[in-house]
Amino acid sequence: MPKPKVLATRPLFPAARTILDASCDVEYFPSAESASRQNLLRRLKDKEGLVCLLTDAVNEELLRNAPKLRIVSNVAVGFDNIDVAACTKRAVVATNTPGVLDETTADFAWTLMMAVARRLSEGEALARSGKWTGWDLDQLVGTDVWGKTLGIVGFGRIGRAMARRASGFQMKVIYHDAVRVAEEVEQELKAEFRDFNSLLSESDFVSVHVPLTPETRGMFSGPKFFRMKPTAILINTSRGPVVDENGLVAALEAGKIAGAGLDVYENEPFIFPGLKRANVVLAPHIASATVETRTKMACIAAENVTALFRGQWPPNMLNAEVLKDK
Ligand code: GLV
Secondary structure: OOOOEEEEOOOOOHHHHHHHHHHOEEEEOOOOHHHOHHHHHHHHOOOOEEEEOOOOOEOHHHHHOOOOOOEEEEOOOOOOOEOHHHHHHOOOEEEOOOOOOHHHHHHHHHHHHHHHHOOHHHHHHHHHHOOOOOOOOOOOOOOOOOOOEEEEEOOOHHHHHHHHHHHHOOOEEEEEOOOOOOHHHHHHHOEEEOOHHHHHHHOOEEEEOOOOOOOOOOOEOHHHHHHOOOOOEEEEOOOHHHEOHHHHHHHHHOOOOOEEEEOOOOEOOEOOHHHOOOOEEEOOOOOOOOHHHHHHHHHHHHHHHHHHHOOOOOOOEOOOHHHHOO
């Protein structure tokens, strides 16, 4: 029996290729350049599976071009690039890669938090500039992280991983989520629930860990920044459109908040010029980018595909209803 044809929009990692190649006939795009929209649509025509990245928009246009498609496997936990309802309508299974990137992403949110608080980008630039004249008492003084209040917005797996790290820094942890978590979880993580506005006004650091949905889009807009402490620092490793960048720049310019650490942007890879300021640390969407984690993500994406073609339910389905009646 011929193997099902699959397209992967990147070469993936060897471990993931081994999984996929064992049961599928896979065409790998060698690079980002080769994964142009036009090429993607053209090469998808005869494919039954697609392994894609969060930069690939899986929408009506793509689905129309892929009449044989049975599964779209996103190599990411966030899936706002996928029109899941459109997939469901065409009986295409959509999957993501939850669970393997929580600690790595929390590590990076912490990295950004420390970098902004301790002015690492400015310090590094000075150290490399040849202009450093030596230790001085008030040179590049930042703000302490330890002992402060950390406000976590979105208390799912990654938000909770942030809370666990906070205990080592003797921080008070408050959180906001659409749904309050079980009391045992609050107790274990020593985290107190707050409504969104109270969290904003009490926190020294606000770290965002919500998915992008119609409800969370623009959740951090102009008036919300005005509720924050003028000394507060905002960290976003979730999705760019959760934060209104115009509002953020205005708040930074007006001194309504003290700084920000960003890994994600409203219109990636465009970075709003107003964000390129000394008190903002900018990263290019790399929170989950470790060899270990990205390899695991690619392997899970591969396993989601091979499970379907083996006749099993893929482990991380976003629209299980597609297979319900099968
Ligand atoms: C990365 O941003 C992801 O959603 O996995």
